[in-house]
Amino acid sequence: MSDHDSTPAIEVRNLVKSYAGFTAVNNVSFTVQRGEILGFLGPNGAGKSTTMRILTGFLSATSGEARVCGVPVASQPSAVKRLIGYMAENNPLPEDMRVTEYLHYRGRLKELPRRKLAARIAEVLELCDLGRERHRIIGKLSKGFRQRVGIAEAILAEPPVIIMDEPTIGLDPHQIQLVRDLIASLRGRMTVIISSHILPEIEVTCDRVLIINRGRVVAAGTPGELRRDIFGHSLYKLEILGDPELLPPILESIDPTLKIDERTAPDADGFQTLQLVTRREDSISEKLLKTLAADKRFRVRGVTREHPTLEDVFLAATKRTREIIDYRKNP
Numbered sequence: 001m002s003d004h005d006s007t008p009a010i011e012v013r014n015l016v017k018s019y020a021g022f023t024a025v026n027n028v029s030f031t032v033q034r035g036e037i038l039g040f041l042g043p044n045g046a047g048k049s050t051t052m053r054i055l056t057g058f059l060s061a062t063s064g065e066a067r068v069c070g071v072p073v074a075s076q077p078s079a080v081k082r083l084i085g086y087m088a089e090n091n092p093l094p095e096d097m098r099v100t101e102y103l104h105y106r107g108r109l110k111e112l113p114r115r116k117l118a119a120r121i122a123e124v125l126e127l128c129d130l131g132r133e134r135h136r137i138i139g140k141l142s143k144g145f146r147q148r149v150g151i152a153e154a155i156l157a158e159p160p161v162i163i164m165d166e167p168t169i170g171l172d173p174h175q176i177q178l179v180r181d182l183i184a185s186l187r188g189r190m191t192v193i194i195s196s197h198i199l200p201e202i203e204v205t206c207d208r209v210l211i212i213n214r215g216r217v218v219a220a221g222t223p224g225e226l227r228r229d230i231f232g233h234s235l236y237k238l239e240i241l242g243d244p245e246l247l248p249p250i251l252e253s254i255d256p257t258l259k260i261d262e263r264t265a266p267d268a269d270g271f272q273t274l275q276l277v278t279r280r281e282d283s284i285s286e287k288l289l290k291t292l293a294a295d296k297r298f299r300v301r302g303v304t305r306e307h308p309t310l311e312d313v314f315l316a317a318t319k320r321t322r323e324i325i326d327y328r329k330n331p
């Protein structure tokens with residue numbers, strides 16, 4: 001890798017954006033490496049669009065610094081615009097243009113050489129599965145096809161960085177799958193930042209996640225790292241017949257940190273479902289199953305390890321800061 005390639009794709013340091021006294025982005029710092037796909041999450045009004053618009057050079061920051069492939073956004077917004085393919089929130093498109101006409105127009109604005117443009121447009125139409133729609137008027141396209149035109153436009157000039165603000169909003173599951181595959185096909189070739197409220201989508205598509213709340217970064221890392229940081233434990237579901245009061249010493253012999261967290265009432269067959277919690281990260285499923293199967297006082301119907309979803313992580317991270325911020329306001 002050359003020195004140029006090792007410069008992070010995005011570097012944001014102590015970024016602040018205030019609107020007439022209201023701080024929408026409050027001292028945000030993060031880095032995105034080349035080729036990474038980053039999920040940018042946060043509740044409504046958290047400051048995601050504002051941060052993205054600053055990164056793309058469409059909005060100036062109140063203070064702090066943002067660099068794209070080493071180029072400072074504040075002093076060189078035009079250079080930065082050439083490094084980024086941006087699909088804005090709501091994906092505004094000209095209603096009266098045909099798909100290829102629009103891509104041609106955008107390609108010329110992006111200074112793609114005329115002799116290469118037709119071939120590149122054919123390539124992105126193919127990538128975005130827009131071949132059959134290429135001569136249609138954009139205003140007549142369904143939402144899913146419009147999103148794909150937005151993505152085609154963003155990747156047209158093969159910029160090193162793609163920023164998409166809610167690219168799957170309003171799409172049906174098939175269209176979401178198409179967009180997901182399309183984004184996955186960019187992995188390693190382009191750096192991608194996607195903001196979304198569809199958390200299972202982000203979990204499968206993104207290498208790393210950044211969560212902001214009320215203008216501040218509240219969590220950053222891979223989904224696995226966030227689970228560990230925020231929950232610090234693993235959960236197991238145990239379906240068992242027998243007296244649960246006898247379980248604690250047995251659980252402790254398997255793993256000293258293993259405890260019963262919740263339990264349901266017995267079902268029609270007398271089995272109860274217990275939620276167990278442990279600080280251990282490696283799997284104890286087999287040990288748990290073997291130990292309890294050998295104990296005549298119990299019958300075990302199933303042991304499964306439960307992974308907190310990204311949604312659980314998101315809710316915990318945003319709730320945690322809300323509590324901290326509210327506490328600071330009202331100690």
Ligand SMILES: Nc1ncnc2c1ncn2[C@@H]1O[C@H](COP(=O)(O)OP(=O)(O)OP(=O)(O)O)[C@@H](O)[C@H]1O
Binds near residue numbers: 019022042043048051
């Ligand atoms: N031009 C503006 N003037 C005043 N306040 C603004 C302006 N633009 C955004 N805001 C406020 O800044 C905050 C952050 O908005 P932003 O659009 O960045 O949030 P978001 O995380 O993208 O939200 P959503 O998920 O709803 O799109 C919000 O409280 C919003 O009302």
